[in-house]
Amino acid sequence: MEAPLQTEMVELVPNGKHSEGLLPVITPMAGNQRVEDPARSCMEGKSFLQKSPSKEPHFTDFEGKTSFGMSVFNLSNAIMGSGILGLAYAMANTGIILFLFLLTAVALLSSYSIHLLLKSSGVVGIRAYEQLGYRAFGTPGKLAAALAITLQNIGAMSSYLYIIKSELPLVIQTFLNLEEKTSDWYMNGNYLVILVSVTIILPLALMRQLGYLGYSSGFSLSCMVFFLIAVIYKKFHVPCPLPPNFNNTTGNFSHVEIVKEKVQLQVEPEASAFCTPSYFTLNSQTAYTIPIMAFAFVCHPEVLPIYTELKDPSKKKMQHISNLSIAVMYIMYFLAALFGYLTFYNGVESELLHTYSKVDPFDVLILCVRVAVLTAVTLTVPIVLFPVRRAIQQMLFPNQEFSWLRHVLIAVGLLTCINLLVIFAPNILGIFGVIGATSAPFLIFIFPAIFYFRIMPTEKEPARSTPKILALCFAMLGFLLMTMSLSFIIIDWASGTSRHGGNH
Structure with missing residues (x-):
């Protein structure tokens, strides 16, 4: 029996981290024409649902506000993160070569999965990820999608808090002008x-609505x-190899230039080999590469809400926005990885920013980057927490009125669990790896493919048609990875x- 069509209002915040549930859920009235009617399934740029004469806000009342450029900015914000x-x-x-190949493959596959999502949403008139799951598989599909989004966002929040755990002591150490880390509690x-x-x-997470906090996402992208600019700049100012006990260096960074000249005069063959880039490497840590990349490219739950806000929406236009956003992030990711790697080579740690503490703990530029990144991730955690809390409420407390007690308890419970995870996790690599290997394949590969296979009418595309066979192969690839x-x-x-590095 076909699951009933539901359309969910979505409030978009500027970084694409949508907080669904802040607006009421709207279901089409009985007299409205249903969009999944095959005769109307290809109507793009028009209302997904007929407007009701009532004054109650409907899905189409919130369309047509965001320009092409701002949509690219919003989706880029959704993609960019701690990855x-x-x-x-x-x-x-x-x-370098294998990394470039894998990064290109993940970017192209992400673009293809967005194509599947857009085609599915165009058929049934739904622009919310969980509701696509409901339309395809009923309540189990909705719960599975909500669970994957929850895990992904918990992973994102954990990585943000781990950055605070890793970088804030170094910032305090620099401000206090301490040459070595002390055992004081504030370190x-x-x-x-x-x-x-x-x-x-926690106080920010307890707000009922995001309000102005959503605009901090633009600051996050700027950070x-x-x-990236600092990483590129430092490539040409950090000596390789680093001298012994170089992380104890204090004072102005001009001292680094003096040491660099001395080191270059005394380079040994082993050190020279250490500073030679590798183009193709396989080791036990290679297994983390694809999960890290997948974690860095997940934006799929935010694609449909951004599509909702797009001015004169069409699948082709939204696909162009997605392709451009992915291309911009692809370039930024490759440059950050390349120059970060060429600075420290095999000495790079799983959290790149922390690696610079080996060079000069009192470097002003790196200090500014640390403060900016810390501010950005601190303000981003409450934004990411909103959709997680909503997903938990949908799974455990569906169709219940708003309760401040439940609102507070869920936020406190989430932050408590995430803090415990961050405190006991040995490094950020484990967070990137596990979340990137579980929820990311579902959100990028598996769900878009199986939703497309179930939602696309057999009259339009038979089960053995090329697009549906490709979709199934795409889902199988996700399971394999x-x-x-x-x-x-x-x-x-x-x-x-x-060999993770960066332990604390």
Whole structure:
């Protein structure tokens, strides 16, 4: 029996991290014409649902506000995240050529999966990821999509809090002009991440609506661009190899230039080999590469809400927006990975920004980057928490009125669990790897393919048609990548041979 069509209002925040559920769920009235009627399934640029004469807000009342350029900015914000900090480590464990091939493949596959999502939404008139799951498989499909989005966003929040745990002690150490890290509580990342969560993140997360906080996403993207510029600049100012005990260097960065000249006069063959880039590498850490890349390219739950806000929407226009956003992020990701890798080579850590503490703990540029990134990730956590809380409410408390007690308890419970994960996780690589190997394949590969296969009418595309066969192959590829990545990661954990770096 066909699942009833539902259309969900979505409030878009500027970074594409939509907080669904802040607007009422609207279901088409009985007299309205249904969009999945085959005769109307290809009508793009028109109303997905007929407007009701009532004054109640409907789906189409919220269309046509956002320009092409702003939509590209919103989707780029949705793609960009903490994953960029782990890409240099991924390149160190694949080599430049293999990394470029894998990054290109993941970008192209992400674009294709967005194509499948847009075609599915065009057929049934639904522009919410979970509701596509409901339309395809009923309640189980909706819950599965909500669970995958929840895991992905929990992974994102965990990576943000891990950055706070990793970088905030270094910022405090620099401001206090301490040459070595002390045992004081304010230098302990575990205490600091709890303090930031309780005093800053939790109050923001308790707001009922995002409001002005959504605009911090633009600041987040600016911080990542600043980070990229700093990485490129530092490539030409950091000596290779780093001298012994170089992380104890203090004072002005001009000292680095003096040491660099001395080091270049005393380069040994082994050191010279260390500073030679690798073009193709396979080792136990290569298993983390695809999950890290998949984690960095996940934006699919935000594609449909951005499509909702697009002025004069069409599948072709939204696909162009997606392709352009992915292309921009592809270039930024490759440049950050390349110059980060060529700065430290095999010495790069799983969180690139932390690696610069080996060079000069008092470097002003890196300090500014750290402060900017810390501010950005701190303000982003509450934004990401909103859709997670909504998904939990949909799964556990469907069709219930708003309750402040439940609102607060879910936020406190989420932050508590994420803090425990961050405190006991040995490094950010485990977060990137596990989340990138589980929820990311579902959101990028598996769900778009099987939703397309189920939703696309057989009258238009038979089950054995080329597009549907390709969609099934795409889903199988997602299962294969997920299984392989998880297997290699588990083997790496069991063997205890991982070389993560950046432990605290």
